[in-house]
Amino acid sequence: MAGILEVVSLGPGDAALLTPQCREALGRAELIVGYKRYLDLAPPELLAGKELLSTGMTGEMERAGAALDAARAGRRVAVVSSGDAGVYAMAGLVLELAAERGLLTELDIRVLPGVPALAAAAALLGAPLTHDFACVSLSDLMTPWEVIEKRLDAAAGADFVLVVYNPRSRKRDWQLPRALQIVARHRGPDTPVGLVRNAYRPGQAVSAARLADFDAEQVDMLSILVVGNGSTRLEAGRMVTPRGYMAKYGRGE
Amino acid sequence: MAGILEVVSLGPGDAALLTPQCREALGRAELIVGYKRYLDLAPPELLAGKELLSTGMTGEMERAGAALDAARAGRRVAVVSSGDAGVYAMAGLVLELAAERGLLTELDIRVLPGVPALAAAAALLGAPLTHDFACVSLSDLMTPWEVIEKRLDAAAGADFVLVVYNPRSRKRDWQLPRALQIVARHRGPDTPVGLVRNAYRPGQAVSAARLADFDAEQVDMLSILVVGNGSTRLEAGRMVTPRGYMAKYGRGE
Incomplete structure (x- = not known):
């Protein structure tokens, strides 16, 4: 049986x-x-x-x-x-x-x-995923880097919030800076980038920075990154992507 | 206080x-x-x-x-x-x-x-989200339809698996057929499309069809759609997106 x-x-x-x-x-x-x-x-x-x-x-x-x-x-x-x-x-x-x-x-x-890790990271960062988002793994062990670059470019170009899995390891250290360069073609220097390491585990660390200031060296394989879309902002340290409610209700964004 | x-x-x-x-x-x-x-x-x-x-x-x-x-x-x-x-x-x-x-x-x-609904739907369909995916809401109540179309086109063009939230309601009935047309610019007619209604609730319904055969009329606001990428296939009714392991191990895909 x-x-x-x-x-x-x-x-x-x-x-x-x-x-x-x-x-x-x-x-x-x-x-x-x-x-x-x-x-x-x-x-x-x-x-x-x-x-x-x-x-x-x-x-x-x-x-x-x-x-x-x-x-x-x-x-x-x-x-x-x-x-x-x-x-x-x-x-x-x-x-x-x-x-x-x-x-x-x-x-x-x-x-x-x-x-999922994306929901855990988002909750700790605030509310970055309240609008359309794309998840991209930067691991090129089983996916050609060209495919990953194309996806990053397409998603950033269409104003998706980006969730980056497997951003960096000891052996894969050039991919994340390159990925952030691709994103920067489409996003301003003030775009919030959230970083969560060890979400809901010992050693948890949560931070957010401007895209222009983001330090890729601090990232490791236990980390997840969330890069805002063109509307995402930092409010008292929280990452918030408006869904449009405030505009709908005439509060202005 | x-x-x-x-x-x-x-x-x-x-x-x-x-x-x-x-x-x-x-x-x-x-x-x-x-x-x-x-x-x-x-x-x-x-x-x-x-x-x-x-x-x-x-x-x-x-x-x-x-x-x-x-x-x-x-x-x-x-x-x-x-x-x-x-x-x-x-x-x-x-x-x-x-x-x-x-x-x-x-x-x-x-x-x-x-x-999240995306994880519940994916689990019921099989394993469609084992590679990069994008979530798009088809609700144009607070997002201009042009933005939604651009995102669908970009995500499908870069071979993301697509998770479609808010696919259809009584008042929003033309958006889903239009979205599937946009996807079909980039995907073959055999691309699996999974549909989950009322995931883990009374009335749960799970099905999968070819993109060319998919009937948008059966979809309502309690549904989530998952459209495969270029590698996703149906195996005994389950939607599976290979991550590349089988290729890595020389099993061929």
Whole structure:
């Protein structure tokens, strides 16, 4: 009898942001599979007594394969991601690999949504995402840099708020300054840029700066950036993108 | 003494997707302010015995103002939004109005993140958001249609997955067909289009179709659309956007 595979969203890491649905899924899982750093984000009491399978960051394919194997053997499996499991995370690889192996109809595979990093960062910054926005990952490990540049240019040119995932790591240090140059073709020097590091985790840091003053050196792989659109402003340190209500009500913007 | 105003994310509506943080905020609030339809989504036991202030959909300004007044009078106030309060929702208006009234430093205003509609819809459809995506609202009540068209064209042209909020209402019926025409300039007829109505609520409906076959008539204001990028495919009814892992591992896509 085939088991159940649940792709579980851990949210930013704070148990207060873990949904009851995902908490229950972890509770009933026999095997919990995840990148080591993500397993560390799950409430320890939910992992106690469970079989855990963790691998390094590049072990995604191995993890997805092992999870499918275990579910096929009738076990109850949870694959965990930080943030929302569907946003730049494991849900896609699990479903791709299941399709390749012809398991999508045989297994019961469920994706359980959570609080994505973009929502966590936005809440800490104020309200930058109240109008149209685009999410771009600066990781060029699996996406050609030309494609990333094209997306940054298109999104900035059409006045989207930009959410930047994977902005910088020790090995990828030139991409963020280049991305900000592209944005600056379309946005003024006063455009607010919000930076959130370790949202809702120990070491949380939240700041906002002008695009012209933004220091890319302070950014690391645990950070998310939000670049305002042409209307976004800083109000007492909070990033706010007007949706248009104030103009509608004749308050003027 | 000034009170506390918490902007609370209800998530899609199912209590299993309400974060503990937001549940606690509702529990300790003295006054809960929200659009009637959103208050109906909150767990009834959390509203029992509370003062509630609800208005129609166009009463956002009135709600935000009343919430600020009450917080200023020392009360503990929760302003609720469905989904994530920061994504096309009340967080922006509350902060804008607080700034206009000079209350941002006087009051303790917190935005509490939640599960946004985009994550709920994506989870039900499969894994369409595992690569760069753009969110566009088709509501032209407060945004000129020309701006919306420009964003759709730019995002589709740069191969973003598209998440379409507010796709259609009784009064706004021509915008969605027009939007899909714009997308079709850049995407083939087989591009998957996912439709989720009433995600995690009674009456939930999930479907996916080819762009060329998509019937806009079935869409209403409780729906969210996800249009795939050039790589998104349907696998046994699930929408999957490859992130590139399979290519990286030589499995071919």
